[in-house]
Amino acid sequence: MSNKTNPGNYFEDFKLHQKLVHATPRTLTEGDASLYHAIYGSRFVLQSADSFARGLGFKESPLDDLLVFHTIFGKSVPEISLNAVANLGYAEGRFTKHIYPNTTLRARSEVIGLKENSNRQTGVVYVRTVGLDDHDEQVLSYVRWVMVRKRDPEAAVGEAHVPELTDHVPPSAIVPPNHVRFDTLFDTGQSGSKCFLKDYEIGEKIDHVDGMTVEESDHMLATRLYQNTAKVHFNQFSESKGRFGKRLIYGGHVISLARALSHNGLANAVLIAGINGGRHVNPLFAGDTVFAWSQVLDKAELRKDCGALRLRLVATKNLPCEGFPDKDADGKYPDNVILDFDYWAIIPR
Amino acid sequence: MSNKTNPGNYFEDFKLHQKLVHATPRTLTEGDASLYHAIYGSRFVLQSADSFARGLGFKESPLDDLLVFHTIFGKSVPEISLNAVANLGYAEGRFTKHIYPNTTLRARSEVIGLKENSNRQTGVVYVRTVGLDDHDEQVLSYVRWVMVRKRDPEAAVGEAHVPELTDHVPPSAIVPPNHVRFDTLFDTGQSGSKCFLKDYEIGEKIDHVDGMTVEESDHMLATRLYQNTAKVHFNQFSESKGRFGKRLIYGGHVISLARALSHNGLANAVLIAGINGGRHVNPLFAGDTVFAWSQVLDKAELRKDCGALRLRLVATKNLPCEGFPDKDADGKYPDNVILDFDYWAIIPR
């Protein structure tokens, strides 16, 4: 292999507290916003209509928070997960600035934990990744951990260090956008729902009813848009000989599909404020149909005009969600459940 | 089902003269225009080149009229056709304002007719839908009628009312854009055709020659872009058990495909001014190849610089159109004919 191509890092290449600067800053534009709509069919009004956004005090429609997330995530792949076996989890995700078109985003990460697996073939790498805008202001930060192959199983590695991560982002850490008011100006005729913070109860479950079948072109178009270079999503020649015999769909694509479906039941939960946790519990493949349900885990009043819902977003494949398919008492998930994602969304009170 | 999700209206839920405000205003941008080009390969010069549009007096290239139509149509689905069996027809469509990128569109409808079917399982709902822009100005209006399921076949419904609809939009109702001149500035080297209003004869038929094969990703990408939520287009899991065993392609996608093909023969018919009628006479599925032919039904001189062609646009699947496949003497269509659409297009004289 040429010394000019990126072989990616193997587990033994990572050092605790190592700082990684990720390449390819990316200017997100109206074009990316249109593609995001076309790929997921998202219908949250704040991201759909400049007039609505301006009515609340935004400059114009912000980009979907998950488009921003996937863009930052994509940048981190070449250094962090090119040799990953699996993306294991997320925590401590905070969306600190909602982004308008024509913002250039870049990403950097710090290794905050390392733990070799007992088979010595792989290890778990914990990183905190930060996204920044043109003004060097933080747009989001999150922790993820991935299982990464060792180049050489015999290679010696440092002492295991597993970071202490909070179970969830505390409501006090959620900052709704300044200069914006989610009050009487929030027109439910336009948003498509009359349900606000007060109308949701802790423990309540919502079946999002609709299903979306995924094609190979769809997920590859999305994942290339995010400049995510993970090989398993794109290369049928090699994947045909691999673990599943086919291309694996980027986990973030599942999050966006489920979030778009969740509009039907959560139309006023217009911004994502935090990611408390998330697991891709089974793989998704082209031809599968994605369904989703949500559960309200918690509620928080943030300001006079808005609060936040802590939501568990569960996605399935080829299984409608009127029965709220879930893990069993032992924590084992049915094969049809593909995502268990825990996040905070901002909603008018 | 949660009371927070939209179950759609059933036939017995509609009231004559009921007014419906549709959710999710949508700002269409250059990004949407690019996607429209990529999805249909449309080549009408007015929508392709800002320089050409400015030469005629437009501010810049307007968005394709059908992109505007599909966006408004999509907004009306949640209230009108979520429980529809079939989209039966269109009439009295008028495009009253041609739209530039960065316009926010919203939609409302009025129920103008209701007629239960004799089996009492379904009924026909007639609505007039209006699209509005940021300035509350009407962009388009059209009537469509759909067959909608009853929730309860036994439910009592009001007296049947079938609206009187005109057979076609009269030329006097067509208003070409002000401050625009389609005269000597209209460069046929750029538009790709030397044929103007005077060159078309009433009765003339034109085979548009080319064919376009449709993939699942293509039509879903388009229909999600329009935020159309009709389940039959997206959910292979449920459709595999349904009427056709597969996803049904949005009828509007067929109109746009046929219109794009019609550039080859009608390149100077650059704006759509009215929809006189339209029927989706057979379904289209992924893998099918769409062909189209047109017939000149009428001509009208509107101003010194431009007139309108009344065109019948017929689309087929897997059947080239050099023989102009058509309904027979009894009005029965061959299985390969999928669309019979009657519209007015503005063309220089």
Added chain:
Amino acid sequence: MSNKTNPGNYFEDFKLHQKLVHATPRTLTEGDASLYHAIYGSRFVLQSADSFARGLGFKESPLDDLLVFHTIFGKSVPEISLNAVANLGYAEGRFTKHIYPNTTLRARSEVIGLKENSNRQTGVVYVRTVGLDDHDEQVLSYVRWVMVRKRDPEAAVGEAHVPELTDHVPPSAIVPPNHVRFDTLFDTGQSGSKCFLKDYEIGEKIDHVDGMTVEESDHMLATRLYQNTAKVHFNQFSESKGRFGKRLIYGGHVISLARALSHNGLANAVLIAGINGGRHVNPLFAGDTVFAWSQVLDKAELRKDCGALRLRLVATKNLPCEGFPDKDADGKYPDNVILDFDYWAIIPR
């Protein structure tokens, strides 16, 4: 066939020195740039990040040079290659102006050579095609030659004339953009590579490692975006009865895929300056996976801040490139090699 549709030119229709004005000028926007990213996953930093581009002295990110090339190429299809059997080669390509979003491009061509084949069924047409912007300034020019069917094999044609074409664009003809400096401002942390002109050796081969599987939707979306009307890319109904039994992928799509893959090894070769030659040596079909390797053919120092690499970009299908698959001693290519493309790219010194 109606006299209103374009039958394309047959070999006997072309005259030496004939000038052709191509229809449908096209304004390329941010939306097209986003689609280009989504379709190819290109990661060259100059085209990804406005902030980076501005740092070097560009107004903003220029559009990918190949997006410009494909747009100009697409315009030339209706007059030149609608009745083509094969696109045989390219030469003397020069990118003389790098283009920003919202530029309107148009194209014209001149026939510079004609040679009937001995079977009298076909002939080779050589054209020089020029792309122009809003200011009537030349954006690019290139020669291509195509094998075109005769309408009537018996038709008499003029004397054969094969133009003299240079083997490659001389470095003296490459003009890097003015008002731009590729020096210390070029941040390798952002570009993703530390390798500059001096780090590449003539003769050096680089395997670009990654593979990209192509779906029908992907290549049709791209080729429609370019408003390319060549029938073989879109019409499965007719192609199912044709030479290959399936749709043939636009050769330019292969160039863009291979160029995007070449980022892994050539990340700092951010602009294309010239096309020396190119052959589509085997066809590509949906379902195939594209790989690529490059060889450095030459190096040139253009200014104090930048130079150019003359690169041979070879693409394969379903064959990884660690062995640099190539033509044999007789110049015969293996069936898996699909592209042999020779171009100049600008890179900081």
